[in-house]
Amino acid sequence: MGNNDFYVRRLHSLLGVVPVGVFLLEHLITVSTVMGGAKSFDDAVAKLAAIPHELLIFMEVCFIAIPLLFHGLYGAYIALQARNNAIGGYGYTRNWQFYLQRLTAWYTLLFLIGHVGYLRFAMKGSGVPIDFALVSAHLSNPIIFVLYAIGVVAAVFHFTNGLFTFTITWGIAKGPRIQSVVNKCAWALCVILSVLGVVSLTRFIA
Numbered sequence: 001m002g003n004n005d006f007y008v009r010r011l012h013s014l015l016g017v018v019p020v021g022v023f024l025l026e027h028l029i030t031v032s033t034v035m036g037g038a039k040s041f042d043d044a045v046a047k048l049a050a051i052p053h054e055l056l057i058f059m060e061v062c063f064i065a066i067p068l069l070f071h072g073l074y075g076a077y078i079a080l081q082a083r084n085n086a087i088g089g090y091g092y093t094r095n096w097q098f099y100l101q102r103l104t105a106w107y108t109l110l111f112l113i114g115h116v117g118y119l120r121f122a123m124k125g126s127g128v129p130i131d132f133a134l135v136s137a138h139l140s141n142p143i144i145f146v147l148y149a150i151g152v153v154a155a156v157f158h159f160t161n162g163l164f165t166f167t168i169t170w171g172i173a174k175g176p177r178i179q180s181v182v183n184k185c186a187w188a189l190c191v192i193l194s195v196l197g198v199v200s201l202t203r204f205i206a
């Protein structure tokens, strides 16, 4: 790996956590307000919409779109280079996690194109307000619902397993013992956030 590749790879890794991962967490928490009912969700969305338009666009572009595009596009390049076949030979959990990190990257990429394309560009972009009624109508199609449920779990796994590999990439978790502890914490976070996300989805159609 050349010097440039090293730094670009580090940037890719960092952006996956800050700001993309932080945004994913914020987004899951905002959506989970639906557990308090339709009004609670609409209030949470209205709060975000109350941010002055120019500032909101600036934040969306600088802290979400550009980092996500960079992470997604460079990530696709990394995933195309990766040798996933080691999985057949060894079958260790970590090999599976490596393979799933790539698989969830591809699913998340396709899911985000559909999700952002529909709600942010097609709907909000043409002046339709995002609210409970709109999301509820969208998710009441069982195929869309299942694609969303898989999308939430895929993005969450990719992020939480990514937090684990991040601590290795950056030399934070060095020995096998600490790595095993971090891995277990990442799995626990994966389960908690997946349940939070999928249960939130069910509230839109309950």
Ligand code: HEM
Pocket (backbone or CB within 6 Å): 012, 013, 014, 015, 016, 017, 020, 021, 024, 071, 072, 073, 074, 075, 076, 078, 079, 101, 102, 105, 106, 108, 109, 155, 158, 159, 161, 162, 163, 164, 165, 166, 167, 169, 170
């Ligand atoms: C919700 C959106 C996403 C989040 C929160 C996210 C987060 C992360 C994190 C935290 C890592 C770990 C970095 C490390 O090991 O140091 C990672 C790795 C990775 N991401 Fe993403 N990611 C997202 C979307 C995507 C997309 C759309 C792609 C491309 C199709 C992608 C491709 C990858 C790849 C290939 C890796 C492994 C890199 C490596 O092994 O060095 N990610 N991601």
